[in-house]
Amino acid sequence: MYTREYVEQMDGTHFPGKTFQDCVLAPIFDTQKNYYAKPFIQISKAHAVMLFEQNIITKHEAKEILSGLKKIDLMDMSDRQYDPSYEDMFFMIEHELENLIGKDTAGRLHIARSRNDIDICEFRMVLREKVLEVMEALNIFRQVLLSLAKENIETIMPAYTHTQPAQPTTLAHYILAYQDSLERDFDRLVHLYNTINQSPLGAAAITTTGFPINRQRTAELLGFDGLVENSYDGIAGCDYLTECASALMIMNTSLSRFMKDTLDFCTKEFNVFYLSDPYVQVSSIMPQKRNPSSLEQTRPAISKAIAESKCVFDILHNTPFGDIVDTEEQLQPHLYDSIKYTIRALKMLSSVFTTLDVNKKLLLERAHEGFITATELADILVRDKGLSFRHSHRITSTIVKYMVKHEKKAKDITPQIIADISEEILGKPIDLEVDEIEKALDPVNFVYVRTITGGPAPIETERMLEKRLESLNNNQQLYNKFIDKLKSSDEKLQETVATVIS
Template identity: 35%
Template structure:
């Protein structure tokens, strides 16, 4: 079978080359974007008089038939058609005639066509991932509202550090995911430009209207340099990077959920709906969802590195290497969407074992820093000396197999004369949490403010893409 580009070739492609060269097996996922771009292009050609209005209308009608066939599963994708662009054009020509179908490709190349299709796909996935992250932030905020007074240990080095609330801890993740949303918005705004009309690399002599096509497809504008337009894959790299950071954040949360669900912590119980069992140990209840998300993070990181490596040595403009740009993006986008959706649903059903969290705060001397701060503020002792005295108090408590918060006034006096009865109130764990009332701290009023700020941001930002049309 002759290729659409076979005019200068004297022999047919080998079957081996056809299979190696073809991208139809994966870029068929872009059929909606490809047909939308072709319809906008045909309409512009008709408006500008490059082809007749009737021809443009007939092409658009034929493209609607192709779209209907694909959606109804009646369409056959063939390896010999190479890619989605050739496949759609070939089927269009079968429907409306070869001569009329051949007019569609006037003033464009597969280079700007694929750049358009892929960019449209990335922008769509950008919007969808953004929406799912916002949904998850909503869940974290709602759970946080219920646990402002729930005391738990805060950690550094995975060692007990200072008492915090569960709400405060979860809001830390909410702010991580907020940044993920902000990165997606920034990337969307930067890349919401149409490359169509750039042709192969140098533009076209036909008097096209690129801005018309951009408006038809919902872009904010057009790219400014044709050579850059067809060779640019920054938009794909950006969504891969944004997904990698998002998945890193989900992985960190999942790591904690795995730890918290263990017998050693016992802070949470993951519902049976989102747990699995063991094939040999009847008692097991495994946090497989969290472990899978943690594992998939390595996969999306690999997709980012793969495309960075592909692009790093390419001269301008388009090179066939760039066919390798799509599968990793498809995979990462699907992985991110699946991960954030199931993480959200699983989190909604988690039972928080608040008594175990409270009991954990009574280990590890979480109020030690408060005692040192008391000595600095009330006794005018330099912090380094106060640190030393408090360290002695910790050692004293450990010798008695007690937590620092459990020492009484007489015991404190044995450690240092500056540790009087007034020091007792600074050892109270809830008081320790409430003492940290600085902006961003773990005191209840500070956490309530964080929740309020997040809700205000969500209310404004959730509708961002609706405003974009």
């Protein structure tokens, strides 16, 4: 029975209680050692350099602190277990530093800083790296789709509205449409990266410090683009987390819709995409089966990515605007998991779409079915015969109903049928030649005449494709710029540390 006496006997009467240790502190320590040990050392090095440059600590003290941090940096934290002697990883590393250089000197490292601004800085440093990983995987998938579009500029297929065949288009036109949503996803990730890559260091607990620190200097040494200027915002603001969750949910929602189409196209009934052997599984009993398991396994990964991001909003809503544990180690991994599932999905789709085969012949046959060129027949009655679109729409609709009723196809429409129905509706016959009707009902012609900006005509699709390739190249250069800056700032930090030590 849970009585006070029982709990005190089980947990003890001093910090940390065993339940607190097992259910909270130990799991948090595991998160800290897995993700934040290295960033913590980097932050400490930058802070020590800045304290020395601002004459807040002596050169000897800086040299001792930085030498100790370098030794700790070489330690393997992966096998460390939570030690109740220390509240968390921060105090464990501080104790290691004290053992190396003495308690008094080690204690000077904590001048003008707090676990608050350190933690937020760690979170931002880890998250920016993970966002860059998403950018990389996303750009690879975009390249795959653009290559597929280039191969299928003249692959005529039905476009669908309300899940029904609507009008002829091309596979390239369809693929480019989805690629454009991915390009907007990349733009959102760039904005997100710029939001994340602002330094909170110097906010200390929440109101900065009375010491003459240089916040810009630590930001520079750690590769940040600037500061979260208001110190209260630096600690309390968590919209960088919800912005990340939003960008991931938007991307994965679009991915899930594309996945729905893709799996449909892989069915025997659609028979549009044929997956390469490495990405299908056989049945344990039915030897003819080619199950698209790679895509089926990817679909729940996308759902998990959405769920993990949504969890961020569920945790943060209705929390105080201040220093709260809700935003800390128990929340951050939800975003990391969302990113992990997102990258898995992008990598899987990149491989599948690089190697799949397209049934171009069948797509063209489908484009001849279902009267999906009827819009062009109506347009010809407007352009060439001077009818209003409402009259031409009514005539064409009546023609289609007549053909369906008599179990005839679009190719069976004759000049006489058009003349009879138009006379019934208008009181006078409309005469169209056989070649005019054939041209109007030809899905290839349907596509080729749609040269309006953004249309499926090959000449317009080629223009869009060229523009998208240029955009992808620019996006890749921007990604490389982010990577290079982080690498350069890390090298600069190490050089500066070496200079101080020497």
